[in-house]
Amino acid sequence: MGQVPVVWLEAGDFFGDPTPTGDMQNKMLIKGMSFIRYAAANVGPRELAGGIDKFLKFSGAASFPFVSANLVTDPGGKPFVEPYVVHEIDVRAPGDDEARRLRIGIIGFTAHKRGFLKATPDNKNLVTIPPVEALERWLPKLRRKADLLVALVAMRYEEALALAQAAEEMGMPLDFVLGGMGDFVTRDEASMLGSTKVVYSGNMGKRLGEVRVFLDAERKPARSVFDAIWLTKDYPGNPDLESMVGATLDDMGEWFSAHQTFGSPLTPVVIGSSYTGAGRCKSCHEQAFAVWEDTVHAHALDTLVRERQMYNPECLLCHTTGYRKAGGYIGMSNTPQLAHIQCESCHGASGTHPESRVAGFGKAGIQSCLPCHTRENSPEFNFSSYWERIRH
Ligand code: HEC
Ligand code: HEC
Ligand code: HEC
Ligand code: HEC
Numbered sequence: 227m228g229q230v231p232v233v234w235l236e237a238g239d240f241f242g243d244p245t246p247t248g249d250m251q252n253k254m255l256i257k258g259m260s261f262i263r264y265a266a267a268n269v270g271p272r273e274l275a276g277g278i279d280k281f282l283k284f285s286g287a288a289s290f291p292f293v294s295a296n297l298v299t300d301p302g303g304k305p306f307v308e309p310y311v312v313h314e315i316d317v318r319a320p321g322d323d324e325a326r327r328l329r330i331g332i333i334g335f336t337a338h339k340r341g342f343l344k345a346t347p348d349n350k351n352l353v354t355i356p357p358v359e360a361l362e363r364w365l366p367k368l369r370r371k372a373d374l375l376v377a378l379v380a381m382r383y384e385e386a387l388a389l390a391q392a393a394e395e396m397g398m399p400l401d402f403v404l405g406g407m408g409d410f411v412t413r414d415e416a417s418m419l420g421s422t423k424v425v426y427s428g429n430m431g432k433r434l435g436e437v438r439v440f441l442d443a444e445r446k447p448a449r450s451v452f453d454a455i456w457l458t459k460d461y462p463g464n465p466d467l468e469s470m471v472g473a474t475l476d477d478m479g480e481w482f483s484a485h486q487t488f489g490s491p492l493t494p495v496v497i498g499s500s501y502t503g504a505g506r507c508k509s510c511h512e513q514a515f516a517v518w519e520d521t522v523h524a525h526a527l528d529t530l531v532r533e534r535q536m537y538n539p540e541c542l543l544c545h546t547t548g549y550r551k552a553g554g555y556i557g558m559s560n561t562p563q564l565a566h567i568q569c570e571s572c573h574g575a576s577g578t579h580p581e582s583r584v585a586g587f588g589k590a591g592i593q594s595c596l597p598c599h600t601r602e603n604s605p606e607f608n609f610s611s612y613w614e615r616i617r618h
Pocket of ligand 1: 511585588
């Protein structure tokens, strides 16, 4: 059989926030993807959120090309990066004695936004044009150079379908459209539009979209299977990548710990009632406190410490009490009493309640859980069975 060739592709919109720690993340992503030997990445709005200079700095360090057919300079209409690339691999189709070349044409598209505009170093603007317009311009050229057509898309599913439809109408159907937009994930059974497979694999790096392609004797896709694989602990980490990630997390942690102080621009001003901490509830609600103390909520920040993510704002939002809210958790040094998930994560800020002690205060129910128990972070969440485990 020989080894099955693997082609790694990124649908775009994968950069971190345009902040110092987001920059650290991007540097790591580019390094890691180069290490894995990605074949190409699409350019989405996130890649350009920090401006063109930054994008060029990051992409310049990549061992793989970035593609986009509909990001162009204005005036001029010149593509900002390569509209497409042709990636070649050796495959053995049924009946082949020897491996033969398969040319994979990879073209990138991002959603068209009228308001999108970035200044280029030579005083022009970078804008998007409608994807179908770019498709009409580049697809005929790419078709001649490639055996297999793959579009990477950073846009809504409906827009991706329209793009696939347009290619079909041009008589040059795309074989695969690989997309990412929010947490949207497609199912294999519903992925075909004519002869094009359109698949989405979700966000936040939680899943790996895998398309297995089986070729016929003509080296055309006879059949393909898509799966959005949850990257659970069942898949062992690569030690080299893990040490790269670890070093980046430490750098990010250092930055966050230096910046999470009172008076930081990230800290909202407290007006009126705010968070007080479970310690103050204990004396009057002893039973509730005793139950809570034994739940994982009461140790949720320890989980982040274990993962070396205890400074990552993205995680603190759900693993502490009132993070980014007035009077909520800031950092271990100045708000240790609001570490972990406490009473007030569900009952709301209760600063004045211990004095007023009114009944009917702090109504909680399923709505209290949903901001954290999202489909992405708690796929098995079910209120009645989960509530049973923390009932008080
Ligand atoms: C000094 C005592 C005291 C403290 C401290 C206190 N509570 Fe209360 N709490 C009460 C009283 C009294 C009531 C009203 C109970 C009643 O009349 O049913 C109440 C009611 C509540 C209710 C509504 C329960 C219901 O059935 O209406 C919630 C929720 C609640 N407290 C949460 C908290 C939280 C969270 C804290 C800590 C931030 C806290 N309490 C601190 C005395 C206290
Ligand atoms: C939107 C809220 C949310 C965000 C953001 C979030 N988490 Fe969580 N996390 C949860 C919930 C809810 C669970 C529990 C899931 C369950 O068991 O159903 C959880 C569970 C976990 C667990 C498993 C705990 C265990 O030991 O089994 C780890 C590890 C974890 N989170 C780490 C992180 C890290 C690291 C980040 C940031 C990159 C993060 N979380 C961001 C809500 C969130
Ligand atoms: C993960 C969310 C969550 C946390 C954390 C939590 N609670 Fe609750 N609490 C709820 C929900 C949901 C209810 C049920 C409301 C109902 O049954 O209508 C409730 C009910 C209560 C009640 C009313 C009980 C009754 O008999 O009506 C009190 C009092 C209370 N909680 C206090 C606390 C205190 C004190 C803490 C912290 C030590 C705490 N809760 C932590 C979600 C939470
Ligand atoms: C502020 C965010 C937040 C809220 C609100 C919240 N949870 Fe959680 N919950 C988490 C996180 C994070 C974890 C995982 C903690 C860990 O292991 O580090 C978790 C874990 C749990 C677990 C244990 C799951 C397991 O696999 O062991 C249960 C049960 C649970 N939550 C129930 C609830 C219920 C019920 C509510 C609403 C009444 C609720 N939670 C509200 C963040 C939250």
